[in-house]
Amino acid sequence: MTAKPAARRRPIVVGLDGSEADTAAVEWATDEAGRRGAALRLVYAQDLPSWVARDARLRARVTENAEARTAELFRWARDTVRERDAEVATESRLEWGTAAGVLLNAAREASLVVVGAAQREEHHIALRPVASQVAARAPCPVVVAHEAEGSSPDGKVVVGVDGSSASERAVGFAFEEAQYRATGVVALLAWGYELAVWPMVPEEGGSQRDLAAAALAESVAGWRERYPDVPLEQRVVPSQPVRALLDVAPEAALLVVGSHGRGWFPGLLPGSVSNALVRRSSVPLAVVPANQG
Known part of the structure; x- marks a missing residue:
């Protein structure tokens, strides 16, 4: 051949x-x-x-x-x-x-x-x-x-989201990978903070879960339109990012994160999270830079 x-x-x-x-x-x-x-x-x-x-x-x-x-x-x-x-x-x-x-x-x-x-x-x-x-x-x-042994070859592509530029690139990479694999994307935003520590929250901004869900939806909206045939599941999890992504890893064919984070929700997916996943993930992990060459 x-x-x-x-x-x-x-x-x-x-x-x-x-x-x-x-x-x-x-x-x-x-x-x-x-x-x-x-x-x-x-x-x-x-x-x-x-x-x-x-x-x-x-x-x-x-x-x-x-x-x-x-x-x-x-x-x-x-x-x-x-x-x-x-x-x-x-x-x-x-x-x-x-x-x-x-x-x-x-x-x-x-x-x-x-x-x-x-x-x-x-x-x-x-x-x-x-x-x-x-x-x-x-x-x-x-x-x-x-x-x-650690991954699910037929599983979905799971991407960690925080609203940063690195997160946006990671979401795009996840959709691209899912299209190549004819599977879906699970977009996950993990939060473990009280509203009191986030000064940007308006007084009538709603519950933290509602705010997280809105931030997640905004982060994936553009890519969802670009890849309309790729199934998308959005998850908002009250947990620390590393733990949340490790918990969902067994159902994933691939985990995807940005190399640096700190977007709308403080402390989510900083470089330390991607480093922790490099050390601890049992499934294939893609770390995507904010600005690709």
């Missing part, structure tokens, strides 16, 4: 680290590439300390070893992609530098950056800490893919 034409689309970058987490990243990214008609760019970062770089013979030896090691890793990754979807095109790159730096540089040309997270991360240095750094600064969405 011939590869799908993907020259006009930005590739999906997959960050590999040689751990068991790579399987989740490659499989998720392959499925996504098939949905989007995009190519995969497999990237491995190898840091080169300055004291090694200064010694020509030592640098040559380290380079040779890294190239041999990554050649085997890339061969495995390409085989995995081919077995899962033979029409997805791949390219592979060994890049020199820190993992976060390499992935941030690759993100400039990417539609998505995907890294993996395994269930037993105590046995290796996983990319999950790197994901937090990349998600906070990347110009494109960053997806932390998890092993299949």
Whole structure:
């Protein structure tokens, strides 16, 4: 079979680290590439300390070893992609530098950056800490893919909402993903504050739940019109954002949040929430920047 034409689309970058987490990243990214008609760019970062770089013979030896090691890793990754979807095109790159730096540089040309997270991360240095750094600064969405047991492949796309610009982009990404997957969107606004701490509330503004529901409806209205065929469910939950999103995660195919928040409702979906979900989510998580490149 011939590869799908993907020259006009930005590739999906997959960050590999040689751990068991790579399987989740490659499989998720392959499925996504098939949905989007995009190519995969497999990237491995190898840091080169300055004291090694200064010694020509030592640098040559380290380079040779890294190239041999990554050649085997890339061969495995390409085989995995081919077995899962033979029409997805791949390219592979060994890049020199820190993992976060390499992935941030690759993100400039990417539609998505995907890294993996395994269930037993105590046995290796996983990319999950790197994901937090990349998600906070990347110009494109960053997806932390998890092993299949934690998610519902046929589930909906769940997006956290707070009314900020980051939240608005996250909602748009969620609708786009739901359309690709032929599923629905669950837009969730979690609140755990009393009205007294929100000085913007008018004296006759109604109950906090009513205000939250109105803010949620306003946040999704434009995207709902743009994607009229995507089913939408709106939920207002009296809970902290991290807990609310983790509670709904088992019914989700994908969680989506903004990289930075603080919109109409104070304290909702700040960067600390996306960081907490990167560390704790058991399902695939997309962190979407407010201003995409």
